[in-house]
Amino acid sequence: MTSSAKETWQPEPPALLPPWHTPEREKLQEQARRFAMDEVLPVADELDPQKGEIPASLLARLAELGWFGITVPAEHGGLGLGVFEYCMVSEELARAWMSTASILARSQGLGTAVLDADRRHELLRRSARGDWIGAIALSEPDAGSDLAGVSTRAVLEGDEWVVTGHKRWCGNAKAADFIQVLVRERAAEEGESRSAGLLNLLLEKERGEFPEGLSGSPIDKIGYHGFLTWDLQFDGVRIPRENVIDQAKAAQEDSDADGEAAEQAGFAEAQKFLNTARVHTAARAVGLARAALEDSIRYLQEREQFGHPIADFQALRFTIAEMAAQIEQSRAFYRQVAHLLDLGLPCAKEASMVKLEATEMSVRVTNQAMQLHGGNGYTTERQVERHWRDARLTTIFEGTSEIQKRIISDRLLPRSPLG
Template sequence: MTSSASPASETAAEIWEPQPPALLPPWHTPEREALMGQARRFAMDEVLPVAGELDPQKGEIPASLLSGMAERGWFGITVPAEQGGLGLGVFEYCMVSEELARAWMSTASILARSQGLGTAVLDADRRHDLMARSARGDWIGAIALSEPDAGSDLAGVTTRAVLDGDEWVVTGRKRWCGNAKAADFIQVLVREREPADGESRSAGLLNLLLEKKRGEFPEGLTGSPIDKIGYHGFLTWDLTFDGVRIPADNVIDQARAAQEDSAAEGDAAEQAGFAEAQKFLNTARVHTAARAVGLARAALEDSIRYLQEREQFGHPIADFQALRFNVAEMASQIEQSRAFYRQVAHLLDLGLPVAKEASMVKLEATEMSIRVTNQAMQLHGGNGYTTERQVERHWRDARLTTIFEGTSEIQKRIISDRLLPRSPLS
């Protein structure tokens, strides 16, 4: 059996109509409404049919969809206008991502591999050129952080980089590197040296920029795809670095690059750099929350349509109160998570510190997405446990959101550490 773009999926967008003016939320602007409408039409008309065809085949996002997103400027939503981007904020980035995730989560995820990623080199002219390429969709990357024995504990990274003349020589193994072969670059977390006595375990870590051709691995790098149960659209790789050479200047330093772009000096420059690096982490968590909301919304919309179509005992099953109450609960949970991620995105755009809130919304939205997609499968009955309906895809993809970008347990630790500081003896 293959997954089809069922009637429940094809017409689900009709369920979510623009709100009348009296009900518009405080964040509303005509520009945001137009952007959201554009993203919704693209997702439902262009992405969803492709997802229905390629996801069962574990196929990759086709170039046509990447071109469509590039034409709309979405690879540069958060890139400043003077560098070729749309010059918008985290709010708009997450709003578009929710719409894309409603159709196929991988299309929302590929946006995170642009937005200026892999541009924080210290040469200002080169940085400007890479930002422009990122905004055009010509600089889409991959991030190699985790290893077989270093996931949540990235301070345990053992992949080594040794400086040999004007090049770094990288040796080691990386795991869970999405889009690695199709990317224009890979941002690789490596260990330059072991931490000295009294230093943090993360001392000696560097991010290096490995430039490459799309569809190829450079000399010394080999990889094998990891066979996942979901999150198709791009391949996820287990990579082996065997003497891969990277130019010595290709060091990614988010904080120092932010200082270079700032007119601040001294302590103010240090603070600007730290804030930029922290915003990157927080943005990733809010982005995951938005994707989780999109997946949950897909499951709800498909369920509403299915309940209206399916008849039992002479009635559409949408008439049965128990099922109607399920829908009410699902919709309420989605709205709560959407309001929360948009609130945190707004605070990020104001430049406020929101590490705790970003972890909270990542935790809440992703756990909600699992509950809602699971309930949607139950509402579909036996049909939900087939590949004939797309609800099983939403469920498979939602399950991952509590794992990547920091597990739910990691988010709980971040939140609790800010609410309950640890004693010196712990």
């Protein structure tokens, strides 16, 4: 593949700065952009065609920059920044290789919400340093969007949970320091929610190894290379009894609130986690679409037909204009929702909206970029096919577009009692 690290098209700065602009954010964005193009893109160009994994040296650089702890509080060694900065950096990284933006989501305090406060704070410090990078085992062959259908069982035997079952779509499982596993402790009783009896357990492990009782096979994907995605078999895996993940209760433990106020704080923290994941996906989608736009602009200027660069042809120029407008729209939207999250405002509907719009936009734009490249777009000689392959996944993971539509419509149109 041809590298574009030194000749990247840069968008013009906005005439009016948005209300969330700060010099510190501008500096961080520029740092992330330089790093993505100078250090990440060459690695992606080399390893993605081989379906290679992110090298340890690149993970070390991400840790050195502090980006595994962007949202980890400063008192635990993190940068103490917000969802806005987390998504802004992720957009820049996704422009070069989406997997580097995605690996950040497997830290940021993930897998630290254990109930023992000292242990939780220790894990937060490890997360900020980049030596607590995890994986999440939620889905199963028969439970994807409907996680209430999880059947992987956890039985308490003395001081240990014994886990048996089948998980699928677990990215980074073998390379991780831990796996957060959604299990069923008991069946839901009559009158209870179908999700009653579910637990999140923390399985600690060594990088590059599976613990006793756990085996897996990589799933061969068409894109989203950089780390492997696994099909996992749990056959009597043992997890310490205290390794129960509870985002809401951990938030209560760290707050000064008590009673009902503490419960509300805990619920808000758990909801923010879900919303952040959706906005983060939107930011990654924008990064991919921007990559396709930038590569297309360069290609149209290089490619000549009928004695002219094809960038002179009005139909193609108008296509570029439409692509750029859609990208800017989605970027403004994800930054607005990230800003709302940092203010602590409820925005579940908006988080689903931006996830839906940005990811569908990314598919359209990357597909159009392949068309602009003509036959060259259908080869592995150009990066545009990688952008398309990765963008296609964004409409599926972190909740499909159909799931986002359901969330949005349920908030706009409450169901009737007969519905």
